[in-house]
Amino acid sequence: MSIFLPDPVVKRLPMYYRYLSTMEQQNKSYVSSAELSLATGLTASQVRQDVYSFGGEGRQGIGYPVSELKKHIEKLLGIHQTRTMIIIGSGNLGHALMHYSEFSEKKFEIAGVFDVNPQKIGSPIGTLTIQDLENLESFVGSHPVDIAILTLPAVHAQAVAQRLYHCGVHGFWNFAPVDLQLPKNAAIVNVHLDESLELLSYHLMHPEI
Amino acid sequence: MSIFLPDPVVKRLPMYYRYLSTMEQQNKSYVSSAELSLATGLTASQVRQDVYSFGGEGRQGIGYPVSELKKHIEKLLGIHQTRTMIIIGSGNLGHALMHYSEFSEKKFEIAGVFDVNPQKIGSPIGTLTIQDLENLESFVGSHPVDIAILTLPAVHAQAVAQRLYHCGVHGFWNFAPVDLQLPKNAAIVNVHLDESLELLSYHLMHPEI
DNA sequence: TAGATTGTTAATCGATTAACAATC
DNA sequence: TAGATTGTTAATCGATTAACAATC
Numbered sequence: 126m127s128i129f130l131p132d133p134v135v136k137r138l139p140m141y142y143r144y145l146s147t148m149e150q151q152n153k154s155y156v157s158s159a160e161l162s163l164a165t166g167l168t169a170s171q172v173r174q175d176v177y178s179f180g181g182e183g184r185q186g187i188g189y190p191v192s193e194l195k196k197h198i199e200k201l202l203g204i205h206q207t208r209t210m211i212i213i214g215s216g217n218l219g220h221a222l223m224h225y226s227e228f229s230e231k232k233f234e235i236a237g238v239f240d241v242n243p244q245k246i247g248s249p250i251g252t253l254t255i256q257d258l259e260n261l262e263s264f265v266g267s268h269p270v271d272i273a274i275l276t277l278p279a280v281h282a283q284a285v286a287q288r289l290y291h292c293g294v295h296g297f298w299n300f301a302p303v304d305l306q307l308p309k310n311a312a313i314v315n316v317h318l319d320e321s322l323e324l325l326s327y328h329l330m331h332p333e334i
Numbered sequence: 335m336s337i338f339l340p341d342p343v344v345k346r347l348p349m350y351y352r353y354l355s356t357m358e359q360q361n362k363s364y365v366s367s368a369e370l371s372l373a374t375g376l377t378a379s380q381v382r383q384d385v386y387s388f389g390g391e392g393r394q395g396i397g398y399p400v401s402e403l404k405k406h407i408e409k410l411l412g413i414h415q416t417r418t419m420i421i422i423g424s425g426n427l428g429h430a431l432m433h434y435s436e437f438s439e440k441k442f443e444i445a446g447v448f449d450v451n452p453q454k455i456g457s458p459i460g461t462l463t464i465q466d467l468e469n470l471e472s473f474v475g476s477h478p479v480d481i482a483i484l485t486l487p488a489v490h491a492q493a494v495a496q497r498l499y500h501c502g503v504h505g506f507w508n509f510a511p512v513d514l515q516l517p518k519n520a521a522i523v524n525v526h527l528d529e530s531l532e533l534l535s536y537h538l539m540h541p542e543i
Numbered sequence: 544t545a546g547a548t549t550g551t552t553a554a555t556c557g558a559t560t561a562a563c564a565a566t567c
Numbered sequence: 568t569a570g571a572t573t574g575t576t577a578a579t580c581g582a583t584t585a586a587c588a589a590t591c
Contacts, residue, residue: 159570159572173573185571185572188572
């Protein structure tokens, strides 16, 4: 198992995983780099280089075994194991993610939802009850939590992230429009929706040929 | 105004814009590449190279004028003008984006919401009413629409995107876990939440040092 | 003037692409 | 065997970093 993977390769792993999942459902047993090239928009050469770099194995003259390669990527991504998540902030986005059905299929489970608004604390959300953010440390102390989903206002994100880090939560899926400053062993992935939309605006201004 | 900007630079524009906005609010008039380096995590050299490449101007010995640089990026991104959007799919994510308050402040307006579910059609959503997807073409024909937000099931995304493209909508903010195949003058930005979460899982598996 | 910081070219680094031998 | 396609090294391309002259 390779120690180091370049960041561009890592970022492409989920996409490979998605196409391989689709192909597996279609009972496709082997896929060539040429076919993956067509699906992903990458060059066939890059597909081969990627698979080579992350240690996947194919059969010359035949292609890559779909299920096997999928399982290999699954392990690299660590999505063969179940992850426990909590949601911080029960606003619109928090609610949407609470009910986002893709998660359960993919072994990501939501174990708690927290808010500071007294109006919301105690009210039901899915099969759970919104808890007071005051209880964060005690909850995390008694339940294993892998990932915190941050859907709270930007001004509070950094402080809450620090509290989470200090009680042992090292994974952050951050929807607040700020960059979190945490020790480098924290795993942070940002979903900056405002920036994403601004990027779309740019491409509308500057369409390709 | 530069004709071509490399993709990595374009992707950093929204981040520069965010930091410059914050600094403007703090009444900071000039910012150096060293300060931007600290904030963004990029090197000062890269900040200067970026600004140089997208045609921003600073003052030697002083730094970059915050408001001026912000306005410059604003124009590049095209977010000085108002954009009209419609939402396709009034599920959890569609609802959340409908109420996402960041938009209105930033000149992105939602003009319509569409669904195929007869139970939902006709019911209110914010200040609007959910419309039948059948009415898509007639609505777009009589209202200017810049961007379609796709929050519908993956299996229907491609077909609806094609309908939209053919009636003149060329901007797609795609939340469905598929890659859309459209003519290359279409502007597509994907928000693949499942892939984003899988990437986080990878980083949890392989923390930095 | 001295100090600070940009503007801009050149050097370096790393990612992508090309090529083709290996082999199924 | 002939054809197809991977595995792997080398070449190329482009992005980042370094350097320093220009100038505020």
